[in-house]
Amino acid sequence: MVTITVRDVVRLALPEGTNIVAGAAGLGRQVSWIATLRATLPAFAELRGGELALLSVEAALALDPRLTLAVLVRRLAQAPVPIAGVAVLGTITPEDQQAAEDARLPLLQLPEGVDLREVEREITRLITDYEAQFERRAARLYDLLTQCSLQGGGISGLLDILHERTGQSVAFYASNGVLRAQRGRGQSRLALQALRPNGRGETTLLNQQIWVEPIGNSGLPIGYVAIAGTLLDPWDRTAAQRGALALALELAKEQAVQAAEERLRGDFIAGILAGAPGDLAAVIQRGQELGYTLHLPHTAMLVHIDDASTATLARAATNIQNELKRLGVNAPISRRESNVLCMLPTTSVTRLRELTEQLRERLRLDHPNVVIAIGTPATHLTEWRRSVEEAEQSLSLGRQIFGNDRVLAFGDLGVYRLLIRLRETPELWSFYRETLSSLAEYDKRQHADLIKTLEAYFNHLGNLRATSEALHVHRNTLLYRLERIKEISGMDLDNAEEHFALWLAVRAHRILATLEE
Incomplete structure (x- = not known):
């Protein structure tokens, strides 16, 4: 047979809203039966121990004006075999509570207006048929x-x-x-x-x-x-x-709401990126209805997860939305074919960096290979497309330059920002052919690393020791490679103009590689 405790009675039989007002230390006492207040004195008769006393304060005082709850608690606690606890309907005074605490006797206050007979039936059901x-x-x-x-x-x-x-x-x-x-x-x-x-x-x-x-x-x-x-x-x-x-x-209800909101937000961004200037007034009004602060600059943020399925991107969009909500940011979000686009309202570059880093750390818990790229702030809706394009360029190029262990920002690309603008021009291709194409062809044909060597040399400002250590080669090997670079390219690293031309060509090499990708 299952052992019933006072705690069990509170949770499985007493009405909702019952409070434990004193004697919580005795909640583990076993309850064997119910003892109800009699119509005549003595108030409780033939107690065998383990009973849960059930009474109304008003009824006890009507039976005997001297029979306060505190008096009853003390008498019940002094019985030869102690009872399990007391469940009370009515007002409980501090004196009553102290008496119960002193006796370590659980004192339970029932919600006002409950039917004590129904309470008794519920407790009886629990004791006689626990399951x-x-x-x-x-x-x-x-x-x-x-x-x-x-x-x-x-x-x-x-x-x-x-x-x-x-x-x-x-x-x-x-x-x-x-x-x-x-x-x-x-x-x-x-x-x-x-x-x-x-x-x-x-x-x-x-x-x-x-x-x-x-x-x-x-x-x-x-x-x-x-x-x-x-x-x-x-x-x-x-x-x-x-x-x-x-x-x-x-x-499920929350996700349905979020899916509807996501469609609205996605349509909102698409409308701005594809809409004509004549539609902007309607878009601004719609944005205000959605709660967006359109007077603030907005920056495009792309969240990319390699080989992400539709379900994964949907979960990522939900996570972004939840985290932004937690941070008090309301931003339009659009789930695209291979990533999630979010237009973040920002007041400063510092705040933008903090926000995107927070989002990145949060998303990495669920998506370890997540990559975040951002453009530069767009002060007007007509500039959103430019910020999105910059975020896309940061994503494609930034991963090659900086890796995946940071937020990839268009503002950090430096000279690459200029080269990106020129990458489809004949002038850049002509410059590349004149400076670096012969080295690229040699590397491809001989499986060599001359361009990699040249890049390490520039990254370490021409320091031979630091360059050889970075490449894990002997200093003499490095000197031989530098000599081969001079012979093949026809460019002299000791000449300032040609040194700069090679430095720029190495960066153009990365830019032009993104066209092939």
Whole structure:
């Protein structure tokens, strides 16, 4: 037979809104039966120990004006075999609370207006048929959660209910294990903050027991709900499971809203990038309706994930939207064929760098190979296309120059910005043929590294020792290569004009390579 404790009665039998006002240390006491107030003195008769006393303060005083709750608590606590606790309908005074604390006797205050006979029936069901009452309460909890979701309570409302119905700390995490919201206090709250869930099951952290339940498909969850406390029981795990079901509905609703918003935002950006100047007034009005601060400069940001599927890009767009919302930024976002475009409202270059770095760190938790590229600020809607083109150029060229371990900014490209503008002109191709094409052809034919050597030489400002160390070659090998560069190209590195021409040609080499890609 299942052992029923006062804590079980509170969570599985007493009405919603019942408060533990004193004697919490005794919540683990076993409840054997219910004892109700008699119509005549003595107020309670034939107590055998382990009963949960159920009474109305008003009825007790009507029975005997001297029979205050504090007096009753002291008498019940002094019984030869102590009772389990006291559930009370009516006003509880500080004296009553102190009496219960002194006796370490749980004192439970029932919500105003409840029917004590119905309360008694619920407790009886729990004691006589624990499993049936457990299932009834679990079904009621799920109904309560779904009603909360339907009424717009959101994730915070669902967590409030789970926290209230279990008395434990609860938390909701995104699919990558990042904490999004939590309710609770003390050590269990800290444990949930340190947790990074990645699957269903039980764990221990900071001396707290934690149960994690995936939300949605357990193979590919859309999030996690976790419950933590000093000691968890089947009700806590069931509450987490019901909570996961309700959160799945809430997230589906949230994703539907976000998808609709994403379409609106994507259409908004497309309208600006493709629209004629005559349409700008309507676009500005529409942007204001969507909450955009169009008077601020906007900078194009491209979020690229190698070989990303449509689902991956959709998840990335959602993550961007959630993170921007958390940072208090409202920006139009458009999911494109191979990346996500976002027009960030920015007031300064410093703020832009901070914002994009924050986004990059956040997205890397879910997409380790994410690359972010940005253009330069566009002060007017008519300049958005230019900022987008710059972000695209930063993405294609910046990865070759700087790698993927930073935000790729068009403003950091330096002389490459000039060369990008010239890369399709005959003048740049002619300059390249006159300076570097012979070296490029030699490298390709002989599988050599003369251009790589020349680039390292320039990067280390002509320092032979630093260049040879960077290339992992002997100094004599480096000198031989430099001599071969002079012979093949016909250019002398000791000549300032020709030195500069080769330096510029090496950078043009990278630019022209992007055309082939």
